[in-house]
Amino acid sequence: MKLLRVGPPGAERPVVLGPDGTAYELSGRTSDIDGAFLSRLDVAELAGAIERGELPVADIAGLRTGAPIARPGKVVGIGLNYRDHAVEAGAQIPAEPVIFLKASNTVVGPDDEVLVPRGSTKTDYEIELAFVIGQTARYLASDEEAAACIAGYAIANDVTERSFQWDRGGQWDKGKCCETFNPLGPWLVTPDELGDPQALSLKLWVNGELRQDGSTAEQIFPVLEVIRYVSQFMVLEPGDLVVTGTPAGVTAGHPGTPFLQPGDVLELEITGLGRQRQVLGKA
Numbered sequence: 001m002k003l004l005r006v007g008p009p010g011a012e013r014p015v016v017l018g019p020d021g022t023a024y025e026l027s028g029r030t031s032d033i034d035g036a037f038l039s040r041l042d043v044a045e046l047a048g049a050i051e052r053g054e055l056p057v058a059d060i061a062g063l064r065t066g067a068p069i070a071r072p073g074k075v076v077g078i079g080l081n082y083r084d085h086a087v088e089a090g091a092q093i094p095a096e097p098v099i100f101l102k103a104s105n106t107v108v109g110p111d112d113e114v115l116v117p118r119g120s121t122k123t124d125y126e127i128e129l130a131f132v133i134g135q136t137a138r139y140l141a142s143d144e145e146a147a148a149c150i151a152g153y154a155i156a157n158d159v160t161e162r163s164f165q166w167d168r169g170g171q172w173d174k175g176k177c178c179e180t181f182n183p184l185g186p187w188l189v190t191p192d193e194l195g196d197p198q199a200l201s202l203k204l205w206v207n208g209e210l211r212q213d214g215s216t217a218e219q220i221f222p223v224l225e226v227i228r229y230v231s232q233f234m235v236l237e238p239g240d241l242v243v244t245g246t247p248a249g250v251t252a253g254h255p256g257t258p259f260l261q262p263g264d265v266l267e268l269e270i271t272g273l274g275r276q277r278q279v280l281g282k283a
Contacts, residue, residue, distance in 0.1 A: 001043050002187040003033050003152065005066040006058075009109075012066040015058050016046060017187070024055035033188065034070040035239025038134040038151040043190050066109040068154055068188035069132055072241040075102040075182060076230055077158060079172065081220050081245025088253030097221045097229050102158070103177040107241065110185035110276040114159055115283040116262055117178040122162035123260040123280075126246035127204040127212050127268045129197065130156035131223060132188055137236035143224040149236065150227065152188035153197060155273045156243045157204075157266065159183070162252050162259070179283065184241070186274045193272070197223045200271040202247055207265055214247025221245075 003026075005012035014026035014033045030037040049055055079098035080086040086093050108114075116123045134151025159182065165175025191197075197216060204212035216222075221229065226244055230236060251259050260266075260280055268276040 001047065001190040001193055003190075004068050004185065004187050005033055005070070006060045006063040007066065008064060009066065015060060016050070016055070018050045023058040023060045024050055025058045026055070028055070032070045033068060035073065035133075035237060038069075038132065039238040041134060041151060043192055064109060065111060065186045067107045067184040068186065069184070069239060069241065071107060072104050072132070072239050073237055075104055075107065075241045075243065076234075076236070077102055077176060077243050078221065078226055078245045082214060082218050082247045083220055084214070084218065084248035085246055085250070085253070088248045088250070093220065097226055099230060099233070100172040100176060102173070102182055102243075106177055106179065106182035107184050108180050108182065110155065110183050110274075111278060112180065112183060113281045114157075114183065114266070114278045115178070115180045115281050116260060117161055117283045120161050120163070121259065122252070124160050124162050124251045125204060125206070125211070125260065125266055126158040126160060126250055127202050127270070128156045128158050128243045128246050129200060129202065129216055129223070129270060130154045130184060130241055130243045131197070131227070133236045133238055133240040133242070135238060137227055137231040140228045140231040143228065146224040146227040147191070150191055151238070152190045153194050153273060154184055154188050155268055155270045155276055157183045157268055157276060157278065158243050158246060182243070183276055183278055186276070189273055195272070200273075203269045204249070205267040206260070212247055212249035214249070218247060219245060
């Protein structure tokens with residue numbers, strides 16, 4: 001099942017796509033796709049409502065697609081989670097997941113403008129598999145418990161300003177929290193539809209040139225281990241977002257390759273999760 005939000009920023013309305021791609025209104029069931037809705041989401045019941053004709057068809061043609069969840073309570077990032085990316089970054093393979101936080105207001109729609117921040121010299125891209133929490137995750141003990149806490153998956157672009165991240169005091173959050181630095185979507189795909197999250201292709205293009213071409217099979221710490229691990233250090237609540245790392249191919253891993261500039265076009269794709277397209281602007 002695919003959930004999405006359409007409409008102008010701040011006024012998106014919730015929609016679900018049926019098996020044939022028809023869009024149906026969810027506004028009669030929830031005001032938004034948020035933690036409260038996801039915590040009570042019953043995929044089988046919602047599918048039955050579509051089959052019974054209980055949801056009105058939604059006309060979404062020409063409408064902006066927003067992030068598929070309302071502003072999350074928190075955004076948790078996992079760094080250096082692909083062996084090839086750690087190598088290109090000149091970093092040691094981590095023995096445990098590397099955790100950082102992104103501001104929740106970095107989350108924007110999948111095709112919204114990404115702003116190169118003022119003072120930037122090294123704005124970079126990172127295609128990532130993201131998942132959204134549907135049930136409270138606290139001190140999880142097994143993969144089974146972890147799987148039960150995931151509401152769905154989406155594409156994320158963990159946009160990062162490397163000079164802020166590395167050269168301005170060594171605090172990753174500085175380079176991760178600039179406005180528009182987390183395009184998300186277009187859909188939130190429920191686990192039953194996506195299948196194995198460790199068998200997905202990830203691709204990212206810059207101005208038509210393929211830069212990242214990886215697979216979630218290469219993650220050092222797979223999705224279920226990520227959520228189990230993070231839950232030992234913080235409580236994850238419904239609506240929280242976790243981005244799980246990026247494969248090799250970022251600009252920083254290719255000396256001499258120009259970093260992103262206003263006017264550049266990013267395109268991203270993950271198996272079963274759709275596509276994103278962003279044009280860069282100036283803050």
